[in-house]
Amino acid sequence: METTRYLSPAWGAIAKAKLLAELDPAKMNGASASMSNIYEGCADGASRYLFLECKDGALSRFEVGEGEAPEAEFRILGSYETFASITRGELGSQKALMLGKLRLKGNMAKALRLASLADRVNKVLAGIPTEY
Amino acid sequence: MPYDLTPASPYWIDNRARVRQLQAAMAANGLDVYLASRPRTMSFIMDAFCPWRSYLVVPAKGDPAFFTFVIDATRVADETWLPEDRVRAYAPMGGQDQASAISSFVLEELGLTKGRVGYEDGMSTWTPEGYLSHYEYEAFRAALPGFEFVNSHELVDAMSVIKDAGTIARFREASRQVDEGHKAVREAISGGGWKGLTETVIGGIAALAMRRAGSVSEWNFAGLNEISSGRRSALGACTPPTTKPLAAGEPLMVDLHSMHRLALGDHSHNYLIGPATKAQRRHADNFVDLVSTVLGAWKAGSTPSGLAEVMFSRAEALGCSDFVVPGCEHGIGLFGDEWRIGSAADSPIPYWTDPDHIYAEGEMVICAMQYASPGDGLGFRYENPIVIGAGGVEALSKYPLGIEEV
Numbered sequence: 001m002e003t004t005r006y007l008s009p010a011w012g013a014i015a016k017a018k019l020l021a022e023l024d025p026a027k028m029n030g031a032s033a034s035m036s037n038i039y040e041g042c043a044d045g046a047s048r049y050l051f052l053e054c055k056d057g058a059l060s061r062f063e064v065g066e067g068e069a070p071e072a073e074f075r076i077l078g079s080y081e082t083f084a085s086i087t088r089g090e091l092g093s094q095k096a097l098m099l100g101k102l103r104l105k106g107n108m109a110k111a112l113r114l115a116s117l118a119d120r121v122n123k124v125l126a127g128i129p130t131e132y
Numbered sequence: 133m134p135y136d137l138t139p140a141s142p143y144w145i146d147n148r149a150r151v152r153q154l155q156a157a158m159a160a161n162g163l164d165v166y167l168a169s170r171p172r173t174m175s176f177i178m179d180a181f182c183p184w185r186s187y188l189v190v191p192a193k194g195d196p197a198f199f200t201f202v203i204d205a206t207r208v209a210d211e212t213w214l215p216e217d218r219v220r221a222y223a224p225m226g227g228q229d230q231a232s233a234i235s236s237f238v239l240e241e242l243g244l245t246k247g248r249v250g251y252e253d254g255m256s257t258w259t260p261e262g263y264l265s266h267y268e269y270e271a272f273r274a275a276l277p278g279f280e281f282v283n284s285h286e287l288v289d290a291m292s293v294i295k296d297a298g299t300i301a302r303f304r305e306a307s308r309q310v311d312e313g314h315k316a317v318r319e320a321i322s323g324g325g326w327k328g329l330t331e332t333v334i335g336g337i338a339a340l341a342m343r344r345a346g347s348v349s350e351w352n353f354a355g356l357n358e359i360s361s362g363r364r365s366a367l368g369a370c371t372p373p374t375t376k377p378l379a380a381g382e383p384l385m386v387d388l389h390s391m392h393r394l395a396l397g398d399h400s401h402n403y404l405i406g407p408a409t410k411a412q413r414r415h416a417d418n419f420v421d422l423v424s425t426v427l428g429a430w431k432a433g434s435t436p437s438g439l440a441e442v443m444f445s446r447a448e449a450l451g452c453s454d455f456v457v458p459g460c461e462h463g464i465g466l467f468g469d470e471w472r473i474g475s476a477a478d479s480p481i482p483y484w485t486d487p488d489h490i491y492a493e494g495e496m497v498i499c500a501m502q503y504a505s506p507g508d509g510l511g512f513r514y515e516n517p518i519v520i521g522a523g524g525v526e527a528l529s530k531y532p533l534g535i536e537e538v
Contacts, residue, residue, distance in 0.1 A: 097227075098226075
């Protein structure tokens with residue numbers, strides 16, 4: 001199976017297309033929010049991000065890149081390896097937060113209401129054949 | 133209940149004005165941010181019931197941000213006047229524990245890198261006062277390096293001594309609810325109805341009547357409704373009801389608590405379950421006399437020590453000074469504000485009531501008097517929220533003062 005490098009521009013394009021195709025706005029509870037996953041300590045020493053924005057339940061913006069992440073309502077910080085484990089389906093995002101492997105910045109009260117939506121996003125991303 | 137008050141409501145409290153008043157006091161004291169942790173401060177500023185460990189972060193300008201245990205944040209957001217995005221949660225998650233969530237707010241959202249943080253510390257006679265624990269203090273200091281922490285609880289205490297019209301109206305309504313509880317108890321124990329009832333059942337009868345009258349809680353941490361009978365009525369200040377059955381020839385103390393929009397009803401009424409002895413009747417008449425005497429002497433300008441002198445002088449004249457328990461009052465405010473008037477003042481014994489505190493017009497306390505004769509197996513308690521005026525006091529419970537034989 002052909003794989004794509006995690007967080008590369010090509011992987012980002014596949015991820016965006018897959019999210020647009022598979023995330024049903026009707027099941028996203030009309031959510032409007034933005035989130036930046038910030039990958040600390042990547043192997044090449046760089047910092048990377050995955051930015052996602054939804055408006056009224058529909059994906060409105062999706063980016064992956066290096067350096068400073070776009071402003072977002074929620075920022076989730078963690079190591080590359082932690083995020084990779086989550087995307088591979090080896091580690092639940094909730095457990096990673098409870099273990100302190102991920103650090104959430106933003107209004108926790110609202111984040112709770114979005115937790116199930118984040119899980120749906122992770123499940124879609126987990127379906128991409130990826131080289132970590 | 134969702135927050136539903138408008139300035140037209142008799143129960144309206146201008147909470148934004150309270151925030152501005154606190155911010156002015158912060159500026160006068162050189163504070164850049166105020167970190168509150170006491171339930172009394174949450175009630176006073178948030179106008180919402182905040183029973184879980186909570187923190188209110190008041191910046192120099194703008195709306196405060198509230199942080200509470202994640203399971204209760206949505207409910208508080210529904211009930212407070214604060215904008216929803218200012219009601220936050222903490223949780224056992226990376227970046228969301230108490231110190232991380234609050235320091236992120238201070239450093240990143242307020243943009244502060246150094247300054248003076250006011251916090252709430254001290255001692256209290258009751259457990260749920262809510263001062264910052266030593267662990268919390270160290271955790272917040274570690275999370276906010278470069279900040280100086282200054283104990284500043286007196287800012288909120290000073291603001292909350294004089295009650296505004298909306299607060300007093302809430303207390304009036306809470307007292308009306310308490311009076312409904314007393315009526316229900318009176319009806320239940322009359323005509324021999326007391327037979328087979330226990331202290332806990334009396335508390336429950338009152339609770340149901342008060343809830344039907346609109347009360348949301350029997351808020352008191354010492355035992356909800358405090359009921360004692362027989363020798364237990366002579367045992368002092370904390371009287372959680374027990375399963376002791378009421379008995380003929382014994383006193384019965386009924387101290388009921390209600391809550392209306394965070395204001396607390398607190399009225400204690402006493403009975404003698406017949407047949408009463410002459411000694412019991414004499415003690416009862418003495419106590420009613422003492423309460424009347426003290427209430428009649430109370431006005432703006434009075435002091436706790438002055439009222440104690442009035443009480444003991446009258447007790448000497450009645451020949452009952454051996455049975456009088458010292459003290460005539462305890463502080464009261466919105467939920468969590470109890471037991472002090474002294475911590476806002478310069479009391480000679482810190483965190484106790486200043487005996488020379490001068491009561492001012494618009495101040496509220498609970499007139500709280502006790503009488504105990506353990507040898508006779510008898511004690512009485514009177515409590516009633518009072519609003520202090522220039523020429524006297526308004527007792528908010530209108531239930532008639534007296535110790536009747538049933």
